[in-house]
Amino acid sequence: MIADTILELQNLPLLAALRLASFVLFSGAIGLALFYFVRHRVKQIPLWKIPGPESVSFITGNNSQMFHAGAGKFHEYLIRTYGRVIRITMFLWDTQLVISDPSACTSILLKDQDVFEETEWFLETNRHAFGPGLLATMGAHHRKQRKQLNPVFSIKHMRAMVPLFHNLTQQLQEVLKRQVEGGARELDLLEYLGRLALELIAQGGLGYTFDSLNYDHEENEFSKAIKQYSISLSSIFFFRMQFPLVSNWPSWLLRFGAKLFPLPMLHNVIRVTDIMYKHTKQVYDNKKALLEKGGDGFAQQAGDGKDIITVLMRDNADAPEEERLPEEEILGHMSTFLFAGTDTTSTALSRIFYLLSEHQDVQERLRQELAAAWEGAGESGIGYDKLVELPYLEAVCRETLRLYPPIHFISRLCRADISIPLSQPIETKGGSQSSLFVPRGTSVIVNILGINRDQNIWGPDVLEWKPERWLAPLPESVTDARIPGVYANTLTFLGGGRACIGFKFSQLEMKVILSQLLPTFRFSPSKAGVVWNFGTLTTPGRKGSTGVTPQLPMVVERI
Numbered sequence: 095m096i097a098d099t100i101l102e103l104q105n106l107p108l109l110a111a112l113r114l115a116s117f118v119l120f121s122g123a124i125g126l127a128l129f130y131f132v133r134h135r136v137k138q139i140p141l142w143k144i145p146g147p148e149s150v151s152f153i154t155g156n157n158s159q160m161f162h163a164g165a166g167k168f169h170e171y172l173i174r175t176y177g178r179v180i181r182i183t184m185f186l187w188d189t190q191l192v193i194s195d196p197s198a199c200t201s202i203l204l205k206d207q208d209v210f211e212e213t214e215w216f217l218e219t220n221r222h223a224f225g226p227g228l229l230a231t232m233g234a235h236h237r238k239q240r241k242q243l244n245p246v247f248s249i250k251h252m253r254a255m256v257p258l259f260h261n262l263t264q265q266l267q268e269v270l271k272r273q274v275e276g277g278a279r280e281l282d283l284l285e286y287l288g289r290l291a292l293e294l295i296a297q298g299g300l301g302y303t304f305d306s307l308n309y310d311h312e313e314n315e316f317s318k319a320i321k322q323y324s325i326s327l328s329s330i331f332f333f334r335m336q337f338p339l340v341s342n343w344p345s346w347l348l349r350f351g352a353k354l355f356p357l358p359m360l361h362n363v364i365r366v367t368d369i370m371y372k373h374t375k376q377v378y379d380n381k382k383a384l385l386e387k388g389g390d391g392f393a394q395q396a397g398d399g400k401d402i403i404t405v406l407m408r409d410n411a412d413a414p415e416e417e418r419l420p421e422e423e424i425l426g427h428m429s430t431f432l433f434a435g436t437d438t439t440s441t442a443l444s445r446i447f448y449l450l451s452e453h454q455d456v457q458e459r460l461r462q463e464l465a466a467a468w469e470g471a472g473e474s475g476i477g478y479d480k481l482v483e484l485p486y487l488e489a490v491c492r493e494t495l496r497l498y499p500p501i502h503f504i505s506r507l508c509r510a511d512i513s514i515p516l517s518q519p520i521e522t523k524g525g526s527q528s529s530l531f532v533p534r535g536t537s538v539i540v541n542i543l544g545i546n547r548d549q550n551i552w553g554p555d556v557l558e559w560k561p562e563r564w565l566a567p568l569p570e571s572v573t574d575a576r577i578p579g580v581y582a583n584t585l586t587f588l589g590g591g592r593a594c595i596g597f598k599f600s601q602l603e604m605k606v607i608l609s610q611l612l613p614t615f616r617f618s619p620s621k622a623g624v625v626w627n628f629g630t631l632t633t634p635g636r637k638g639s640t641g642v643t644p645q646l647p648m649v650v651e652r653i
Protein backbone atom coordinates (compact mmCIF):
# COMPACT_ATOMS: atom_id res chain seq x y z
CA MET A 95 0.00 0.00 0.00
CA ILE A 96 2.71 2.50 1.04
CA ALA A 97 4.83 1.38 -1.94
CA ASP A 98 1.83 2.07 -4.26
CA THR A 99 1.42 5.58 -2.84
CA ILE A 100 5.15 6.28 -3.31
CA LEU A 101 4.92 5.07 -6.92
CA GLU A 102 1.88 7.31 -7.52
CA LEU A 103 3.72 10.29 -5.99
CA GLN A 104 6.74 9.64 -8.22
CA ASN A 105 4.48 9.91 -11.27
CA LEU A 106 3.02 13.28 -10.18
CA PRO A 107 4.26 16.39 -11.96
CA LEU A 108 6.56 18.53 -9.73
CA LEU A 109 4.08 21.39 -9.28
CA ALA A 110 1.26 19.08 -8.21
CA ALA A 111 3.60 17.33 -5.77
CA LEU A 112 4.59 20.67 -4.26
CA ARG A 113 0.93 21.66 -3.94
CA LEU A 114 0.13 18.38 -2.20
CA ALA A 115 3.08 18.76 0.17
CA SER A 116 2.06 22.34 1.08
CA PHE A 117 -1.52 21.20 1.66
CA VAL A 118 -0.38 18.36 3.93
CA LEU A 119 1.96 20.70 5.87
CA PHE A 120 -0.67 23.42 6.19
CA SER A 121 -3.42 21.04 7.29
CA GLY A 122 -0.96 19.42 9.72
CA ALA A 123 -0.10 22.77 11.26
CA ILE A 124 -3.78 23.78 11.55
CA GLY A 125 -4.66 20.34 12.97
CA LEU A 126 -1.87 20.57 15.55
CA ALA A 127 -2.89 24.11 16.55
CA LEU A 128 -6.52 22.97 16.88
CA PHE A 129 -5.45 19.98 18.94
CA TYR A 130 -3.51 22.18 21.42
CA PHE A 131 -6.34 24.72 21.44
CA VAL A 132 -9.02 22.14 22.27
CA ARG A 133 -6.78 20.30 24.76
CA HIS A 134 -6.07 23.55 26.61
CA ARG A 135 -9.75 24.54 26.75
CA VAL A 136 -10.74 21.03 27.96
CA LYS A 137 -8.08 21.16 30.70
CA GLN A 138 -9.62 24.44 31.87
CA ILE A 139 -13.10 22.92 32.41
CA PRO A 140 -12.54 22.55 36.22
CA LEU A 141 -12.18 26.35 36.37
CA TRP A 142 -15.65 26.99 34.94
CA LYS A 143 -17.29 26.35 38.31
CA ILE A 144 -15.45 29.29 39.92
CA PRO A 145 -17.67 32.39 40.22
CA GLY A 146 -17.06 35.22 37.80
CA PRO A 147 -18.79 37.65 35.42
CA GLU A 148 -20.63 36.44 32.32
CA SER A 149 -18.59 36.67 29.15
CA VAL A 150 -19.93 39.60 27.08
CA SER A 151 -18.45 38.68 23.71
CA PHE A 152 -18.30 35.31 21.97
CA ILE A 153 -14.79 36.06 20.65
CA THR A 154 -13.18 38.43 23.15
CA GLY A 155 -14.98 37.40 26.37
CA ASN A 156 -14.56 39.99 29.16
CA ASN A 157 -11.52 41.53 27.47
CA SER A 158 -13.27 44.79 26.54
CA GLN A 159 -14.50 45.27 30.13
CA MET A 160 -11.10 44.57 31.67
CA PHE A 161 -8.87 46.86 29.60
CA HIS A 162 -9.93 50.41 28.77
CA ALA A 163 -9.48 53.82 30.35
CA GLY A 164 -12.68 53.51 32.44
CA ALA A 165 -12.09 49.87 33.46
CA GLY A 166 -11.23 50.82 37.07
CA LYS A 167 -14.94 50.64 37.97
CA PHE A 168 -15.26 47.11 36.53
CA HIS A 169 -12.25 45.96 38.57
CA GLU A 170 -13.77 47.42 41.74
CA TYR A 171 -17.07 45.69 40.89
CA LEU A 172 -15.25 42.35 40.45
CA ILE A 173 -13.59 42.62 43.87
CA ARG A 174 -16.87 43.65 45.58
CA THR A 175 -18.97 40.97 43.90
CA TYR A 176 -16.74 37.93 43.55
CA GLY A 177 -14.05 38.31 46.22
CA ARG A 178 -10.63 36.74 46.22
CA VAL A 179 -10.74 34.22 43.35
CA ILE A 180 -12.51 35.30 40.17
CA ARG A 181 -12.93 33.52 36.85
CA ILE A 182 -12.87 35.67 33.73
CA THR A 183 -13.07 34.76 30.05
CA MET A 184 -10.59 36.23 27.63
CA PHE A 185 -9.83 35.93 23.92
CA LEU A 186 -11.28 32.75 22.29
CA TRP A 187 -12.78 31.30 25.51
CA ASP A 188 -9.48 31.32 27.39
CA THR A 189 -10.33 31.12 31.11
CA GLN A 190 -8.13 33.20 33.40
CA LEU A 191 -8.10 33.67 37.18
CA VAL A 192 -7.97 36.97 39.06
CA ILE A 193 -6.54 36.21 42.51
CA SER A 194 -6.16 38.24 45.70
CA ASP A 195 -6.22 35.43 48.27
CA PRO A 196 -3.07 35.92 50.44
CA SER A 197 -2.08 32.21 50.61
CA ALA A 198 -2.62 31.77 46.87
CA CYS A 199 -0.56 34.91 46.20
CA THR A 200 2.22 33.57 48.45
CA SER A 201 2.28 30.43 46.37
CA ILE A 202 2.28 32.34 43.06
CA LEU A 203 4.88 34.95 44.00
CA LEU A 204 7.11 33.07 46.48
CA LYS A 205 6.78 29.33 47.02
CA ASP A 206 5.93 28.27 43.48
CA GLN A 207 7.30 31.23 41.55
CA ASP A 208 9.11 28.93 39.12
CA VAL A 209 5.72 27.48 38.15
CA PHE A 210 4.07 30.91 37.93
CA GLU A 211 6.52 32.82 35.76
CA GLU A 212 6.02 35.98 33.71
CA THR A 213 3.85 35.50 30.63
CA GLU A 214 5.47 34.98 27.23
CA TRP A 215 3.97 38.16 25.81
CA PHE A 216 5.37 40.24 28.68
CA LEU A 217 8.89 38.79 28.40
CA GLU A 218 8.99 38.92 24.60
CA THR A 219 7.66 42.46 24.19
CA ASN A 220 10.06 43.69 26.87
CA ARG A 221 13.01 41.87 25.31
CA HIS A 222 12.32 43.63 22.02
CA ALA A 223 11.72 47.01 23.65
CA PHE A 224 14.47 47.13 26.29
CA GLY A 225 16.85 44.23 25.64
CA PRO A 226 17.62 41.39 28.07
CA GLY A 227 17.09 43.36 31.32
CA LEU A 228 15.17 42.25 34.41
CA LEU A 229 11.76 42.58 32.76
CA ALA A 230 12.72 40.24 29.92
CA THR A 231 14.36 37.26 31.64
CA MET A 232 13.09 34.42 33.82
CA GLY A 233 14.21 31.42 35.90
CA ALA A 234 17.92 31.01 36.66
CA HIS A 235 18.91 33.84 34.31
CA HIS A 236 16.63 36.28 36.13
CA ARG A 237 17.83 35.10 39.55
CA LYS A 238 21.45 35.67 38.49
CA GLN A 239 20.61 39.19 37.34
CA ARG A 240 18.85 39.96 40.64
CA LYS A 241 21.90 38.74 42.56
CA GLN A 242 24.09 41.09 40.56
CA LEU A 243 21.73 44.05 40.90
CA ASN A 244 20.38 43.80 44.46
CA PRO A 245 23.59 45.22 46.06
CA VAL A 246 23.43 48.42 43.99
CA PHE A 247 19.95 49.13 45.39
CA SER A 248 21.17 48.67 48.99
CA ILE A 249 20.42 51.19 51.75
CA LYS A 250 24.08 52.27 51.65
CA HIS A 251 23.70 53.39 48.04
CA MET A 252 20.24 54.86 48.59
CA ARG A 253 21.61 56.98 51.45
CA ALA A 254 24.28 58.35 49.10
CA MET A 255 21.54 59.42 46.65
CA VAL A 256 19.75 61.79 49.06
CA PRO A 257 21.88 64.92 48.35
CA LEU A 258 21.39 64.41 44.60
CA PHE A 259 17.62 64.03 45.04
CA HIS A 260 17.51 67.23 47.13
CA ASN A 261 19.57 69.09 44.58
CA LEU A 262 17.30 68.16 41.66
CA THR A 263 14.11 68.85 43.62
CA GLN A 264 15.55 72.23 44.55
CA GLN A 265 15.82 72.99 40.81
CA LEU A 266 12.16 72.13 40.33
CA GLN A 267 11.27 74.25 43.33
CA GLU A 268 12.91 77.27 41.68
CA VAL A 269 10.99 76.61 38.44
CA LEU A 270 7.69 76.40 40.33
CA LYS A 271 8.47 79.56 42.32
CA ARG A 272 8.86 81.46 39.02
CA GLN A 273 5.60 80.00 37.72
CA VAL A 274 3.56 81.23 40.68
CA GLU A 275 5.36 84.47 41.54
CA GLY A 276 2.30 86.46 40.42
CA GLY A 277 0.01 84.53 42.81
CA ALA A 278 -1.94 81.26 42.91
CA ARG A 279 -2.06 79.61 39.48
CA GLU A 280 -3.35 76.42 37.90
CA LEU A 281 -0.50 74.23 36.63
CA ASP A 282 -0.33 70.76 35.15
CA LEU A 283 1.60 69.35 38.13
CA LEU A 284 2.22 66.03 36.39
CA GLU A 285 4.25 67.82 33.72
CA TYR A 286 6.68 68.99 36.43
CA LEU A 287 6.65 65.76 38.47
CA GLY A 288 7.19 63.71 35.31
CA ARG A 289 10.25 65.73 34.31
CA LEU A 290 11.64 65.51 37.85
CA ALA A 291 11.05 61.73 38.06
CA LEU A 292 12.83 61.26 34.72
CA GLU A 293 15.78 63.38 35.83
CA LEU A 294 16.01 61.54 39.17
CA ILE A 295 16.20 58.12 37.52
CA ALA A 296 18.46 59.45 34.75
CA GLN A 297 20.98 60.97 37.17
CA GLY A 298 20.49 58.59 40.12
CA GLY A 299 20.11 55.49 37.96
CA LEU A 300 22.28 56.16 34.92
CA GLY A 301 24.51 59.13 35.86
CA TYR A 302 23.18 60.99 32.85
CA THR A 303 21.14 64.13 32.42
CA PHE A 304 18.27 64.73 30.02
CA ASP A 305 18.37 68.35 31.21
CA SER A 306 14.64 67.92 31.83
CA LEU A 307 14.47 70.58 34.52
CA ASN A 308 15.86 73.30 32.32
CA TYR A 309 12.78 75.19 31.12
CA ASP A 310 14.86 77.78 29.22
CA HIS A 311 15.21 75.59 26.15
CA GLU A 312 13.05 73.09 24.30
CA GLU A 313 12.38 69.82 26.08
CA ASN A 314 14.73 66.93 25.29
CA GLU A 315 13.39 64.47 22.65
CA PHE A 316 13.38 61.54 25.08
CA SER A 317 11.70 63.49 27.86
CA LYS A 318 8.98 64.51 25.39
CA ALA A 319 8.57 61.05 23.91
CA ILE A 320 8.42 59.05 27.14
CA LYS A 321 5.32 60.94 28.32
CA GLN A 322 3.20 58.95 25.92
CA TYR A 323 4.94 55.63 26.53
CA SER A 324 2.75 54.05 29.23
CA ILE A 325 -0.42 55.24 27.52
CA SER A 326 0.81 53.86 24.18
CA LEU A 327 1.69 50.52 25.77
CA SER A 328 -1.76 50.32 27.39
CA SER A 329 -3.55 51.03 24.14
CA ILE A 330 -1.70 48.27 22.26
CA PHE A 331 -2.22 45.79 25.11
CA PHE A 332 -4.22 43.37 22.96
CA PHE A 333 -1.48 43.34 20.29
CA ARG A 334 1.24 42.89 22.94
CA MET A 335 -0.54 39.71 24.06
CA GLN A 336 -0.39 38.30 20.50
CA PHE A 337 3.30 39.20 20.02
CA PRO A 338 4.77 35.72 20.89
CA LEU A 339 3.24 34.47 17.59
CA VAL A 340 5.78 36.55 15.65
CA SER A 341 8.49 37.39 18.20
CA ASN A 342 11.04 35.08 16.57
CA TRP A 343 10.82 36.79 13.20
CA PRO A 344 13.93 38.79 12.24
CA SER A 345 13.79 42.28 13.71
CA TRP A 346 13.90 44.02 10.28
CA LEU A 347 10.76 42.10 9.27
CA LEU A 348 8.98 42.92 12.53
CA ARG A 349 9.78 46.62 12.09
CA PHE A 350 8.66 46.56 8.46
CA GLY A 351 5.39 44.85 9.45
CA ALA A 352 4.83 47.21 12.40
CA LYS A 353 5.27 50.28 10.18
CA LEU A 354 2.63 48.98 7.77
CA PHE A 355 0.21 48.46 10.67
CA PRO A 356 -2.17 51.46 10.93
CA LEU A 357 -1.65 51.87 14.68
CA PRO A 358 -0.09 55.24 15.68
CA MET A 359 0.45 54.08 19.30
CA LEU A 360 2.55 51.15 18.07
CA HIS A 361 4.64 53.54 15.96
CA ASN A 362 5.09 55.69 19.07
CA VAL A 363 6.32 52.73 21.12
CA ILE A 364 8.91 51.94 18.42
CA ARG A 365 10.00 55.59 18.24
CA VAL A 366 10.50 55.87 22.04
CA THR A 367 12.28 52.51 22.11
CA ASP A 368 14.74 53.73 19.46
CA ILE A 369 15.37 57.03 21.23
CA MET A 370 15.88 55.17 24.52
CA TYR A 371 18.41 52.82 22.94
CA LYS A 372 20.30 55.72 21.34
CA HIS A 373 20.68 57.50 24.70
CA THR A 374 21.54 54.43 26.77
CA LYS A 375 24.18 53.33 24.23
CA GLN A 376 25.75 56.78 24.33
CA VAL A 377 25.85 56.72 28.16
CA TYR A 378 27.26 53.19 28.19
CA ASP A 379 30.06 53.96 25.72
CA ASN A 380 30.97 57.07 27.63
CA LYS A 381 31.15 55.24 30.98
CA LYS A 382 33.12 52.39 29.46
CA ALA A 383 35.70 54.85 28.12
CA LEU A 384 35.97 56.53 31.55
CA LEU A 385 36.42 53.16 33.26
CA GLU A 386 39.16 52.17 30.84
CA LYS A 387 40.88 55.51 31.28
CA GLY A 388 40.78 55.33 35.10
CA GLY A 389 41.11 58.47 37.30
CA ASP A 390 38.26 60.57 38.66
CA GLY A 391 36.39 61.23 35.41
CA PHE A 392 33.10 60.04 36.99
CA ALA A 393 33.17 62.83 39.58
CA GLN A 394 32.55 65.35 36.77
CA GLN A 395 29.48 63.46 35.54
CA ALA A 396 25.84 63.87 36.49
CA GLY A 397 25.30 61.86 39.68
CA ASP A 398 29.00 62.11 40.72
CA GLY A 399 29.60 58.48 39.79
CA LYS A 400 27.28 57.30 42.60
CA ASP A 401 24.48 56.29 40.25
CA ILE A 402 23.29 52.70 39.98
CA ILE A 403 24.78 51.87 36.58
CA THR A 404 28.22 53.34 37.34
CA VAL A 405 28.35 51.33 40.58
CA LEU A 406 27.25 48.25 38.61
CA MET A 407 29.82 48.78 35.85
CA ARG A 408 32.60 49.33 38.38
CA ASP A 409 31.65 46.13 40.27
CA ASN A 410 31.38 44.34 36.95
CA ALA A 411 34.86 45.38 35.86
CA ASP A 412 36.27 43.89 39.11
CA ALA A 413 34.22 40.66 38.86
CA PRO A 414 35.81 37.40 37.60
CA GLU A 415 35.49 37.02 33.81
CA GLU A 416 32.81 34.27 33.97
CA GLU A 417 30.53 36.34 36.24
CA ARG A 418 30.67 39.55 34.23
CA LEU A 419 27.50 41.00 32.76
CA PRO A 420 27.55 41.24 28.98
CA GLU A 421 27.16 44.69 27.39
CA GLU A 422 23.68 43.97 26.03
CA GLU A 423 22.41 43.11 29.53
CA ILE A 424 23.75 46.32 31.03
CA LEU A 425 22.07 48.24 28.20
CA GLY A 426 18.89 46.26 28.89
CA HIS A 427 19.00 47.21 32.57
CA MET A 428 19.49 50.88 31.71
CA SER A 429 16.41 51.02 29.46
CA THR A 430 14.45 48.95 31.98
CA PHE A 431 15.23 51.38 34.83
CA LEU A 432 14.26 54.38 32.69
CA PHE A 433 10.98 52.74 31.78
CA ALA A 434 10.14 51.17 35.16
CA GLY A 435 11.30 54.11 37.27
CA THR A 436 9.77 57.17 35.62
CA ASP A 437 6.00 57.00 35.16
CA THR A 438 5.46 54.75 38.19
CA THR A 439 6.97 57.32 40.55
CA SER A 440 5.39 60.39 38.93
CA THR A 441 1.98 58.67 38.96
CA ALA A 442 2.31 57.74 42.64
CA LEU A 443 3.36 61.29 43.47
CA SER A 444 0.47 62.70 41.45
CA ARG A 445 -1.93 60.68 43.56
CA ILE A 446 -0.32 61.90 46.79
CA PHE A 447 -0.52 65.57 45.74
CA TYR A 448 -4.08 65.08 44.49
CA LEU A 449 -5.18 63.57 47.83
CA LEU A 450 -3.34 66.25 49.80
CA SER A 451 -5.12 68.92 47.77
CA GLU A 452 -8.47 67.29 48.59
CA HIS A 453 -7.57 66.95 52.30
CA GLN A 454 -6.15 70.32 53.36
CA ASP A 455 -5.99 69.24 57.03
CA VAL A 456 -3.64 66.35 56.17
CA GLN A 457 -1.59 68.64 53.92
CA GLU A 458 -1.17 71.14 56.78
CA ARG A 459 -0.24 68.50 59.34
CA LEU A 460 2.37 67.01 56.99
CA ARG A 461 3.73 70.47 56.20
CA GLN A 462 4.27 71.11 59.90
CA GLU A 463 6.09 67.82 60.40
CA LEU A 464 8.35 68.59 57.46
CA ALA A 465 8.97 72.21 58.49
CA ALA A 466 10.10 70.98 61.94
CA ALA A 467 12.44 68.45 60.31
CA TRP A 468 14.00 71.21 58.18
CA GLU A 469 14.91 73.16 61.31
CA GLY A 470 17.60 70.64 62.23
CA ALA A 471 18.71 69.96 58.64
CA GLY A 472 22.06 70.95 57.16
CA GLU A 473 22.94 72.50 53.76
CA SER A 474 22.22 69.32 51.84
CA GLY A 475 18.63 69.00 53.10
CA ILE A 476 16.88 66.53 55.42
CA GLY A 477 19.15 63.48 55.57
CA TYR A 478 18.23 59.86 54.87
CA ASP A 479 17.84 58.74 58.51
CA LYS A 480 15.57 61.65 59.42
CA LEU A 481 13.45 61.28 56.27
CA VAL A 482 12.73 57.62 56.84
CA GLU A 483 11.67 58.11 60.45
CA LEU A 484 9.14 60.94 59.95
CA PRO A 485 5.93 59.14 61.02
CA TYR A 486 3.28 61.21 59.27
CA LEU A 487 5.25 61.36 56.00
CA GLU A 488 5.55 57.57 56.12
CA ALA A 489 1.84 57.21 56.94
CA VAL A 490 0.76 59.41 53.99
CA CYS A 491 2.98 57.47 51.56
CA ARG A 492 1.87 54.06 52.84
CA GLU A 493 -1.82 54.86 52.85
CA THR A 494 -1.74 56.32 49.34
CA LEU A 495 0.21 53.39 47.93
CA ARG A 496 -2.15 50.94 49.68
CA LEU A 497 -5.42 52.42 48.48
CA TYR A 498 -4.18 53.61 45.09
CA PRO A 499 -1.41 51.30 43.84
CA PRO A 500 -0.19 52.73 40.49
CA ILE A 501 -0.18 49.18 39.04
CA HIS A 502 -3.50 47.39 39.69
CA PHE A 503 -2.44 43.88 38.74
CA ILE A 504 0.28 41.78 37.13
CA SER A 505 -0.04 38.56 35.10
CA ARG A 506 1.70 35.23 35.47
CA LEU A 507 1.53 32.10 33.31
CA CYS A 508 1.09 28.76 35.11
CA ARG A 509 3.69 26.43 33.58
CA ALA A 510 2.68 23.13 35.27
CA ASP A 511 -0.54 21.66 36.69
CA ILE A 512 -0.62 22.68 40.34
CA SER A 513 -2.91 22.89 43.39
CA ILE A 514 -2.43 25.99 45.52
CA PRO A 515 -3.79 26.66 49.04
CA LEU A 516 -6.39 29.32 49.86
CA SER A 517 -6.51 31.38 53.08
CA GLN A 518 -10.32 31.23 53.01
CA PRO A 519 -12.46 28.58 51.29
CA ILE A 520 -14.38 29.80 48.22
CA GLU A 521 -17.92 28.84 47.23
CA THR A 522 -18.06 27.37 43.73
CA LYS A 523 -20.77 25.67 41.67
CA GLY A 524 -19.27 22.35 42.84
CA GLY A 525 -19.34 23.28 46.57
CA SER A 526 -16.81 24.82 48.96
CA GLN A 527 -13.10 24.66 48.01
CA SER A 528 -10.10 25.29 50.29
CA SER A 529 -7.50 24.88 47.56
CA LEU A 530 -7.40 25.80 43.91
CA PHE A 531 -6.36 23.58 41.02
CA VAL A 532 -4.66 25.61 38.26
CA PRO A 533 -4.10 23.76 34.96
CA ARG A 534 -0.87 24.32 33.04
CA GLY A 535 -1.14 27.12 30.49
CA THR A 536 -3.62 29.18 32.55
CA SER A 537 -2.93 32.90 32.93
CA VAL A 538 -3.28 34.11 36.48
CA ILE A 539 -3.76 37.76 37.36
CA VAL A 540 -2.40 38.78 40.77
CA ASN A 541 -4.95 41.35 41.91
CA ILE A 542 -2.84 43.97 43.71
CA LEU A 543 -5.81 46.32 44.09
CA GLY A 544 -7.91 43.44 45.46
CA ILE A 545 -5.51 42.51 48.27
CA ASN A 546 -4.79 46.16 49.16
CA ARG A 547 -8.55 46.79 49.44
CA ASP A 548 -9.67 43.54 51.07
CA GLN A 549 -12.25 44.41 53.71
CA ASN A 550 -11.59 41.22 55.68
CA ILE A 551 -7.96 42.26 56.04
CA TRP A 552 -8.14 46.05 56.43
CA GLY A 553 -11.54 46.45 58.12
CA PRO A 554 -14.80 48.22 57.25
CA ASP A 555 -13.02 51.55 56.53
CA VAL A 556 -10.85 49.88 53.86
CA LEU A 557 -11.92 52.31 51.11
CA GLU A 558 -11.22 55.43 53.18
CA TRP A 559 -7.91 57.25 52.75
CA LYS A 560 -6.79 57.41 56.38
CA PRO A 561 -3.05 58.00 56.94
CA GLU A 562 -3.76 57.70 60.69
CA ARG A 563 -4.26 53.95 60.37
CA TRP A 564 -0.46 53.68 60.12
CA LEU A 565 0.23 55.68 63.30
CA ALA A 566 -1.09 52.91 65.58
CA PRO A 567 -0.20 49.20 65.53
CA LEU A 568 -1.98 47.48 62.62
CA PRO A 569 -4.96 45.24 63.45
CA GLU A 570 -4.27 41.52 63.77
CA SER A 571 -6.32 40.85 60.64
CA VAL A 572 -3.54 42.60 58.68
CA THR A 573 -0.56 40.95 60.33
CA ASP A 574 -2.25 37.52 60.39
CA ALA A 575 -3.06 37.72 56.68
CA ARG A 576 0.65 37.22 55.84
CA ILE A 577 0.56 39.24 52.65
CA PRO A 578 3.65 38.28 50.64
CA GLY A 579 4.58 41.87 49.68
CA VAL A 580 7.88 43.69 50.24
CA TYR A 581 6.16 46.92 51.28
CA ALA A 582 3.83 47.74 54.17
CA ASN A 583 1.64 44.59 54.11
CA THR A 584 0.56 45.44 50.57
CA LEU A 585 1.36 44.11 47.10
CA THR A 586 1.98 47.58 45.62
CA PHE A 587 5.63 46.70 44.89
CA LEU A 588 4.80 42.99 44.70
CA GLY A 589 6.82 40.32 46.56
CA GLY A 590 9.10 37.37 45.88
CA GLY A 591 11.92 37.10 43.38
CA ARG A 592 10.33 39.54 40.93
CA ALA A 593 9.36 42.24 43.45
CA CYS A 594 10.13 45.82 42.47
CA ILE A 595 13.88 46.27 42.80
CA GLY A 596 13.50 50.06 42.91
CA PHE A 597 11.01 50.34 45.75
CA LYS A 598 13.40 51.98 48.22
CA PHE A 599 14.69 54.30 45.51
CA SER A 600 11.13 55.28 44.72
CA GLN A 601 10.09 55.92 48.33
CA LEU A 602 13.12 58.09 48.85
CA GLU A 603 12.32 60.13 45.75
CA MET A 604 8.77 60.70 46.98
CA LYS A 605 9.86 61.70 50.46
CA VAL A 606 12.52 64.14 49.28
CA ILE A 607 10.07 65.76 46.84
CA LEU A 608 7.32 66.11 49.45
CA SER A 609 9.83 67.41 52.00
CA GLN A 610 10.83 70.26 49.69
CA LEU A 611 7.60 71.19 47.95
CA LEU A 612 5.12 71.13 50.82
CA PRO A 613 6.86 73.67 53.07
CA THR A 614 7.15 76.06 50.08
CA PHE A 615 3.81 75.70 48.25
CA ARG A 616 0.13 75.08 48.96
CA PHE A 617 -1.70 72.72 46.61
CA SER A 618 -5.47 73.03 46.03
CA PRO A 619 -7.92 71.27 43.69
CA SER A 620 -8.42 72.83 40.27
CA LYS A 621 -11.95 73.64 39.07
CA ALA A 622 -11.11 71.64 35.93
CA GLY A 623 -11.45 68.35 37.88
CA VAL A 624 -9.37 65.21 37.59
CA VAL A 625 -10.25 61.72 36.30
CA TRP A 626 -8.07 58.64 36.82
CA ASN A 627 -7.64 56.54 33.70
CA PHE A 628 -7.03 52.83 34.03
CA GLY A 629 -4.15 51.33 32.02
CA THR A 630 -0.76 49.66 32.54
CA LEU A 631 -0.61 52.45 35.14
CA THR A 632 -3.60 54.35 36.49
CA THR A 633 -2.85 57.92 35.43
CA PRO A 634 -4.58 61.27 36.04
CA GLY A 635 -6.27 63.24 33.28
CA ARG A 636 -8.20 66.50 32.95
CA LYS A 637 -11.95 65.90 33.27
CA GLY A 638 -13.67 66.15 29.90
CA SER A 639 -10.39 66.15 27.96
CA THR A 640 -10.44 64.02 24.83
CA GLY A 641 -6.64 63.71 24.55
CA VAL A 642 -4.68 60.76 25.88
CA THR A 643 -1.82 62.71 27.46
CA PRO A 644 -1.93 62.35 31.26
CA GLN A 645 -2.35 65.64 33.16
CA LEU A 646 -2.84 66.75 36.75
CA PRO A 647 -4.45 70.20 36.87
CA MET A 648 -3.74 71.70 40.29
CA VAL A 649 -3.76 75.18 41.82
CA VAL A 650 -0.33 76.01 43.25
CA GLU A 651 0.56 79.01 45.42
CA ARG A 652 3.58 80.18 47.44
CA ILE A 653 3.27 80.02 51.21
Ligand code: HEM
Nearest residue numbers: 228434435438439442504586587588592594595596599600
Ligand atom coordinates in the same frame (compact mmCIF):
# COMPACT_ATOMS: atom_id res chain seq x y z
C1 HEM B 1 5.73 53.97 42.98
C2 HEM B 1 6.63 53.52 42.17
C3 HEM B 1 6.76 52.10 41.72
C4 HEM B 1 5.83 51.09 41.74
C5 HEM B 1 4.40 51.13 42.25
C6 HEM B 1 6.47 49.90 41.20
C7 HEM B 1 5.86 48.66 41.11
C8 HEM B 1 6.45 47.55 40.55
C9 HEM B 1 5.81 46.27 40.40
C10 HEM B 1 4.37 45.94 40.81
C11 HEM B 1 6.70 45.43 39.82
C12 HEM B 1 6.46 43.97 39.41
C13 HEM B 1 6.18 43.89 37.91
C14 HEM B 1 5.96 42.47 37.41
O1 HEM B 1 6.34 41.51 38.04
O2 HEM B 1 5.39 42.33 36.32
C15 HEM B 1 7.91 46.18 39.61
C16 HEM B 1 9.05 45.66 39.04
C17 HEM B 1 10.18 46.41 38.79
N1 HEM B 1 10.40 47.72 39.14
FE1 HEM B 1 9.14 48.93 40.10
N2 HEM B 1 7.76 50.22 40.86
C18 HEM B 1 7.99 51.54 41.17
C19 HEM B 1 9.16 52.25 41.02
C20 HEM B 1 10.32 51.74 40.47
C21 HEM B 1 11.56 52.46 40.33
C22 HEM B 1 11.83 53.90 40.79
C23 HEM B 1 12.44 51.62 39.69
C24 HEM B 1 13.88 51.85 39.30
C25 HEM B 1 14.76 52.45 40.00
C26 HEM B 1 11.75 50.37 39.45
C27 HEM B 1 12.29 49.28 38.84
C28 HEM B 1 11.66 48.07 38.69
C29 HEM B 1 12.26 46.93 38.01
C30 HEM B 1 13.64 46.90 37.37
C31 HEM B 1 11.34 45.89 38.08
C32 HEM B 1 11.50 44.45 37.57
C33 HEM B 1 11.97 43.59 38.71
C34 HEM B 1 12.24 42.15 38.34
O3 HEM B 1 11.55 41.60 37.46
O4 HEM B 1 13.13 41.56 38.94
N3 HEM B 1 10.46 50.48 39.95
N4 HEM B 1 7.74 47.47 40.07
